[in-house]
Amino acid sequence: MKSNEKAVAERLLQSNAVRLSPDQPFTWASGWKSPIYCDNRKVLSFPYIRDFIKSEMCNVIFSEFPDSDVLAGVATAGIAWGAMAADQLKLPYMYVRPKPKEHGLGNQIEGNYEPGQKVVVVEDLISTGKSSLQVVDVLRAAGLEVMGMISIFTYGFGVADKAFADAGVPYRSLTNYENMISLALEKGIIDSAAEPILLKWREDPANWTGL
Numbered sequence: 001m002k003s004n005e006k007a008v009a010e011r012l013l014q015s016n017a018v019r020l021s022p023d024q025p026f027t028w029a030s031g032w033k034s035p036i037y038c039d040n041r042k043v044l045s046f047p048y049i050r051d052f053i054k055s056e057m058c059n060v061i062f063s064e065f066p067d068s069d070v071l072a073g074v075a076t077a078g079i080a081w082g083a084m085a086a087d088q089l090k091l092p093y094m095y096v097r098p099k100p101k102e103h104g105l106g107n108q109i110e111g112n113y114e115p116g117q118k119v120v121v122v123e124d125l126i127s128t129g130k131s132s133l134q135v136v137d138v139l140r141a142a143g144l145e146v147m148g149m150i151s152i153f154t155y156g157f158g159v160a161d162k163a164f165a166d167a168g169v170p171y172r173s174l175t176n177y178e179n180m181i182s183l184a185l186e187k188g189i190i191d192s193a194a195e196p197i198l199l200k201w202r203e204d205p206a207n208w209t210g211l
Contacts, residue, residue, distance in 0.1 A: 003056040008175035009183045011049045012153065017042040020184050022194045025208075032205050035198050036177070040124040040152045041077055054084045056174050057150060061085060061120055064172055065147045069117040072096055072109075072144075074124075074135050081152065082122035096121075096135045108138055115143025123151040126173060129160035133167050148172065153180075155202060177202055 012018040019026075022035040043050050061068065073082025073095040086093035094111025101107050113119075119139055123132050126149075136146050146169060154160070154173035164171050181198050184190045190198065201208045 003060055003174040005175040005179040006183060008053065008056055008152070009179045011052055012038070012040070012043070012175065012180070013183065013187075013189070015043045015046045015049050018153070018180060020180075020189055020198075022190060022198055030206075033208055034205060035201055035208075036155075036180070038125055038153050040081075043152075044080055050084075053152060053174065054081070054088060057081065057085050057122070057152070058088045060150055060172050060174065061089060064150075064170075065118075065120045067118055068120045068147050070094065070113055070119050070144075071122055072111075072119050072135070072139060073122045074132060077124040078122045081124055085122060096138055098131070098134075109142055113142070113144060117144055118147050119144045120147050121149040123149055124153070126151045126154040126160055126171065128157060129163040133163055133169065136167060136169055150174075155205075157202060157205070 017038060017040050019037045020035060025033040025035050026037040028034055043053055068091065070092040071082050071086040071089070073079040073093070075095050075097045079095045082095060083093055092112065094109055094113055097108045097110065099108065121132070121135055121139070126132060132149060136149070139146050148170040151171065151173045153175055155177045181190070181195060185192065185195055
């Protein structure tokens with residue numbers, strides 16, 4: 001089952017979680033110039049939009065990964081979404097830190113689990129897929145069977161598609177870059193001249209310099 005990708009994209013725009021600025025590109029932590037910036041944590045401040053996104057996520061998990069035993073959120077942005085989805089689906093929940101805790105029990109996986117359990121990873125955003133797949137490695141090393149991953153938004157980079165395929169991890173996203181650009185064009189946020197240039201950005205984001 002696919003989510004209502006256009007409706008999700010519209011709500012990300014409404015909550016200002018996604019901003020498009022082809023004329024004045026954003027600079028990512030990687031140094032890449034980008035016409036888009038996505039911060040899905042913004043959605044948490046809008047109860048009705050938050051509830052819609054949560055329900056869409058649960059519908060996809062229930063349909064695509066019906067045998068899942070537990071959900072695992074990716075720290076930090078995926079923690080809240082994973083917890084809300086697990087609550088609605090009445091599934092156990094845990095989250096995975098980027099690295100083991102430096103005090104106490106030194107946990108990297110926070111929560112109760114048993115080796116052999118089938119887990120779905122909850123992420124807020126997929127870019128290159130590198131950090132998301134590191135979480136998959138941690139879960140597999142702990143003896144869990146990773147069924148797949150779900151995110152709210154993906155840029156649809158080819159490098160991410162290849163990384164997930166190589167890792168044998170199916171992933172689903174509630175909406176994506178193409179839907180966002182199409183909706184932005186429809187709403188007059190961008191003009192028709194900008195559309196092909198924005199779509200070109202995704203082909204080689206590391207070397208994109210703007211309009």
